[in-house]
Amino acid sequence: MQFSGKNVLVTGASRGIGAEIAKVLAGYGLKVWINYRSGAEAADNVKAEIEAAGGEAAVIGFDVSDEAAFVDAIKTIIDSDGELSYLVNNAGITKDKLALRMKTQEFMDVINANLTSAFIGCREFFKAARKKKFGSVVNIASIVGETGNGGQTNYSASKGGMIAMTKSFAIEAATSGIRYNSVTPGFIATDMTDELSDEIKKSFTDKIPMNRFGEAKEVAEAVAFLLSDSASYITGETLKVNGGMNMA
Numbered sequence: 001m002q003f004s005g006k007n008v009l010v011t012g013a014s015r016g017i018g019a020e021i022a023k024v025l026a027g028y029g030l031k032v033w034i035n036y037r038s039g040a041e042a043a044d045n046v047k048a049e050i051e052a053a054g055g056e057a058a059v060i061g062f063d064v065s066d067e068a069a070f071v072d073a074i075k076t077i078i079d080s081d082g083e084l085s086y087l088v089n090n091a092g093i094t095k096d097k098l099a100l101r102m103k104t105q106e107f108m109d110v111i112n113a114n115l116t117s118a119f120i121g122c123r124e125f126f127k128a129a130r131k132k133k134f135g136s137v138v139n140i141a142s143i144v145g146e147t148g149n150g151g152q153t154n155y156s157a158s159k160g161g162m163i164a165m166t167k168s169f170a171i172e173a174a175t176s177g178i179r180y181n182s183v184t185p186g187f188i189a190t191d192m193t194d195e196l197s198d199e200i201k202k203s204f205t206d207k208i209p210m211n212r213f214g215e216a217k218e219v220a221e222a223v224a225f226l227l228s229d230s231a232s233y234i235t236g237e238t239l240k241v242n243g244g245m246n247m248a
Helices: 016-027 040-052 067-081 104-129 153-176 198-205 216-227
Strands: 007-010 031-036 056-061 086-089 135-140 178-185 238-241
Touching: 007 016, 007 067, 016 031, 016 040, 016 056, 016 086, 016 216, 031 040, 031 067, 040 056, 056 067, 067 104, 086 104, 086 216, 104 135, 104 153, 104 178, 135 153, 135 216, 153 178, 178 216, 216 238
Parallel strands: 007 031, 007 086, 031 056, 086 135, 135 178, 178 238
Antiparallel strands: none
């Protein structure tokens, strides 16, 4: 895949899917800015791994839900590199609980961390990228933003909102040459799923036509495609990476 831009900011990139996205994009020749909120050592490890493979990376720590910090981070990147070509909004949290027991603050904490932060990133990227009339954003949503999920009213709402928000940004930014797309991962093998019992894992995989969890690299390659020149006429789309679990 070819990339006309030279750098990318990946939020929440110190571990899991975000770290894999960072490594894959670096493998395609992009300078990757690895964002973390509290995992400085893990972010440094991702940077070291990228550099050991011949890639280029930088670490930038800030809380994506802090508007001023997010704005300053984008300014820092542009001051350093002269541009910000791509953005991947991956950072997020969960606070799972049945809706009847969920406090309003628990709902809003997840909305702010997952959806409001992505809005800030999308908006600030738009402001910066329209000067060059070039850029691409991928928002990491979730299958539960399409289907809903018991115990995840807040998380499902944040990811469903992200999908709709992505389409709205795509409409507004299209004439400026900027593309916005989203990816909805299904069950992906991470350090969190590694802790599940074999019985619980089987109960999940039985619902997946491909009969396995996805790999973080499979999500990362989907992100790379949507960012790349290969997807130059694709905007406002939602790419499902779920092994056939949700085909609607």
